[in-house]
Amino acid sequence: MTADRQLLEMQGIDKSFPGVKALDKVDLTVYAGEVVALIGENGAGKSTLMNILGGVLQQDSGTIKIEGQPVVIKNVSDAIKLGIGFIHQELNILDNLSIAGNIFLGREPTRLGPLRIINRKRMWAETEPYLKQLGLNLPPKTILSQMSIAQQQMVEVAKALSLNARLLIMDEPTSSLTLTETKKLFDVIRQLRSSGVSIIYISHRLSEVKECADRVVGLRDGANVGSLERDKITHDNMVRLMIGRKLEDFFVSPKAQAKDDYFRVSDLATQRYPHHKITFEASRGEILGFAGLVGAGRTEMAHAIFGVDTTTGGSVSIAGEKLRIRCAGDAIENGIYLIPEDRRKSGLITDMTFRENITLPDLNSYTILGLIQRSRETGVAEKQCEKLKMKLTSVETLVKNLSGGNQQKVVLAKWLALKPKVVIFDEPTRGIDVGSKAEIYHLMRNLADSGVVIVMISSDMEEILGVSDRIAVMHEGQITGILTRDKFEEEAVIRLAVGQTNWAGNKDN
Amino acid sequence: MKKELGIFAMLVVLCIVVTILNPLFLSGMNLQNTARLVGMFGIFSIGVGIVIITGGIDLSVGSLFALFGVLLSFMLMRWGWPWPLAIAAILLIAIAVGVFHGFLVTKIHLQSFIVTLCGLLFYRGLARYIAEDQTLGFGYCTGFETLQKLTTGQVLGVPMPFVLLIIISFIMWVVLHRSVYGRYLFAVGRNEEAARFSGINTSLVIASSYVVSALMAGFGAILLAFYTNSISPSSHGSFYELYAIAAAVLGGCSLRGGEGSIIGIVIGAALLQVLQNLVNLLGIPSSLNFAVMGTVILIGVITDQILGRRKAKS
Numbered sequence: 138m139t140a141d142r143q144l145l146e147m148q149g150i151d152k153s154f155p156g157v158k159a160l161d162k163v164d165l166t167v168y169a170g171e172v173v174a175l176i177g178e179n180g181a182g183k184s185t186l187m188n189i190l191g192g193v194l195q196q197d198s199g200t201i202k203i204e205g206q207p208v209v210i211k212n213v214s215d216a217i218k219l220g221i222g223f224i225h226q227e228l229n230i231l232d233n234l235s236i237a238g239n240i241f242l243g244r245e246p247t248r249l250g251p252l253r254i255i256n257r258k259r260m261w262a263e264t265e266p267y268l269k270q271l272g273l274n275l276p277p278k279t280i281l282s283q284m285s286i287a288q289q290q291m292v293e294v295a296k297a298l299s300l301n302a303r304l305l306i307m308d309e310p311t312s313s314l315t316l317t318e319t320k321k322l323f324d325v326i327r328q329l330r331s332s333g334v335s336i337i338y339i340s341h342r343l344s345e346v347k348e349c350a351d352r353v354v355g356l357r358d359g360a361n362v363g364s365l366e367r368d369k370i371t372h373d374n375m376v377r378l379m380i381g382r383k384l385e386d387f388f389v390s391p392k393a394q395a396k397d398d399y400f401r402v403s404d405l406a407t408q409r410y411p412h413h414k415i416t417f418e419a420s421r422g423e424i425l426g427f428a429g430l431v432g433a434g435r436t437e438m439a440h441a442i443f444g445v446d447t448t449t450g451g452s453v454s455i456a457g458e459k460l461r462i463r464c465a466g467d468a469i470e471n472g473i474y475l476i477p478e479d480r481r482k483s484g485l486i487t488d489m490t491f492r493e494n495i496t497l498p499d500l501n502s503y504t505i506l507g508l509i510q511r512s513r514e515t516g517v518a519e520k521q522c523e524k525l526k527m528k529l530t531s532v533e534t535l536v537k538n539l540s541g542g543n544q545q546k547v548v549l550a551k552w553l554a555l556k557p558k559v560v561i562f563d564e565p566t567r568g569i570d571v572g573s574k575a576e577i578y579h580l581m582r583n584l585a586d587s588g589v590v591i592v593m594i595s596s597d598m599e600e601i602l603g604v605s606d607r608i609a610v611m612h613e614g615q616i617t618g619i620l621t622r623d624k625f626e627e628e629a630v631i632r633l634a635v636g637q638t639n640w641a642g643n644k645d646n
Numbered sequence: 647m648k649k650e651l652g653i654f655a656m657l658v659v660l661c662i663v664v665t666i667l668n669p670l671f672l673s674g675m676n677l678q679n680t681a682r683l684v685g686m687f688g689i690f691s692i693g694v695g696i697v698i699i700t701g702g703i704d705l706s707v708g709s710l711f712a713l714f715g716v717l718l719s720f721m722l723m724r725w726g727w728p729w730p731l732a733i734a735a736i737l738l739i740a741i742a743v744g745v746f747h748g749f750l751v752t753k754i755h756l757q758s759f760i761v762t763l764c765g766l767l768f769y770r771g772l773a774r775y776i777a778e779d780q781t782l783g784f785g786y787c788t789g790f791e792t793l794q795k796l797t798t799g800q801v802l803g804v805p806m807p808f809v810l811l812i813i814i815s816f817i818m819w820v821v822l823h824r825s826v827y828g829r830y831l832f833a834v835g836r837n838e839e840a841a842r843f844s845g846i847n848t849s850l851v852i853a854s855s856y857v858v859s860a861l862m863a864g865f866g867a868i869l870l871a872f873y874t875n876s877i878s879p880s881s882h883g884s885f886y887e888l889y890a891i892a893a894a895v896l897g898g899c900s901l902r903g904g905e906g907s908i909i910g911i912v913i914g915a916a917l918l919q920v921l922q923n924l925v926n927l928l929g930i931p932s933s934l935n936f937a938v939m940g941t942v943i944l945i946g947v948i949t950d951q952i953l954g955r956r957k958a959k960s
Contacts, residue, residue, distance in 0.1 A: 443843075445842060445843060464845070464847060465842060465843055465844070465845040465846075466845040466846070466847060468845070469844075469845040470845075475843065477843055482837075482839055482840070483837075483839045483840050483842075483843045484840060484843060485837075485840055486833055486836045486837045486840045486841065487837070488836045488837070488904060489832070489833065489836060493829070493833075497829070497833060497841070497844045497846070498844045498845045500826045500829060500830075501826055504825075504826055507825050507826065508820070508824045508825060509824060509825065509826060509829060551844070
């Protein structure tokens, strides 16, 4: 499928930041109409390389050629002029403007001469063809805040295309998309490729890379570590490329545990789906996975159990004892902890130190006469730091200065310093690199083995199938099926996730 | 701590400059009077600072001075209440006002700026209506001389308001920097959602900060009323909320919340009073008063920003 016309050639790119060599003579070639996946752990240099290409940063040395011509990319507008479009993980949109308004931001067609009144009709008309090309069936005047994340992302793609982009950089484009939306995005990628647009695709989800990439380029510690052609792209090969060794036990298989239904949720109804009731049991030592599309009500369920959202009915019990949970404090007192989806927003106070974050949920136990004993805080923080094998210079490090994987460990550490009975993980490895992922899976399994009930919400199919002992699939606020390990199958999960409960392969349900 | 050192240096430099330009600054009389003002302004600035640390703002304190002053005069002079009862009543009303503000902010989810702006208008209007726009006072304080001594007297030459400030700021320092509640205040100011997800009753913490602020305003109002002994409800304490906010910001509080210290706020309050004093001592036209203050605050904040940015770069 790849043409042999070279579109981009980056050669010997060097980049240093104070104290760190971020890129060391990195090469990257992209052919016209090719999808190149750039993989590597966090800190491997992917973002730095892409930021250089996109004009956000400048290389210390090395050359960039577009169609054989050496170019200098001094800023973002240079990159745009050269036909390079950058779709960031955090979308760069103004959600109070319309689709057309976003696409033409800063270059609105005007009329009435010096009055510079925006020519809205023309803007709408010129937007239309791009939307059609991308299969986005919405009027150009639709305001972005009324659209889904996937649709907003398409607007960004449309904007890049309207700027004559020949090369699109997509950084973790699927991190907040549902399964169906991801499939749709891949259709768009295929269609762009066949129209001659090249794509550099960055993702931690290897199954997605496998599905859409023509070639995989690996980076490790700021240097090239080789590439894989289409027929060599396998999960194992990619992991080896990224971390330089084979991940023997990426997922840890469970030990057989006695079913004791220790944790029970009955007829729980959330604010979002007040008429749909959730009932399930989970045993000590078990990891119960929750699969489903984004918006299936899994996070709402977790928030309701944890007491941060109000419920409209139902009960939660541990060891047969009904709990009264009206706020997070009640849940914590009963040993139910939540590791939230957005750790920076709700899991951590990033402007506080490691020590302060660790002790926050249980601060009263560190006091004498109401005064906090800082030495005891430090002691516990250091113990947790060691337990989770975190390399910190000091427990006084501000959490915002840690990597994504380490931040997730801080959230974990803060709960593990207490006495967990039930731990709910909401998207535990979103945006975390492969190495840290494996560590978090190990931690989850060890926690389960020590007799804790683990509830894991995940939209990552590989993770849900690899980590769970049982999978509960949700659709619009209801559990549509619970699969035991012998029934684990991607198709079964997807069918249940879209609400299909009776199909040929599911006779015994 | 760095921020406090910076503002402290600014205070010292300012004091030296004023002394050089007019040695009267160091006269016992002037020092006493300045200390008295620092005491009063420091106390309610601490209250406002606590609200700012949670990420809110309290604009109502200036008008509360008028309302509390009027009520205090009525209680003592017109209704002849025993002074301990009057003081207790004022402080209880202050707490009720704080609870009301806190309720509106945390349960009705109104922005603190709006809530306390309405307070600023409402309490001032109420004070003027109750007093029928008449200037009130305490005359010769017959019957409550003890209270007069407690508020305007001195201990070993140190004016009472300053003594009270030392006591209150020590208590508040322990509360803010050493207690669980203090840690919660910072946590809520930095990231309310994460604090809630850590099991903190964030509504209660935020609401309580308005109670602290109103209570400090209550203390401040009593001191101010006896200091002036003349309460004209339309101007008494007006703009004082801005002195408090300025003191907090100069002292290192961020209006985004989650940052600040008691020592910083107190030094900030002191700095503003020395500035005021400078205007008087140097014979600068008093009409320029606010302009001088605005300039100095601006210089302070700009310096802090530039130094902060240079530090972040290195």
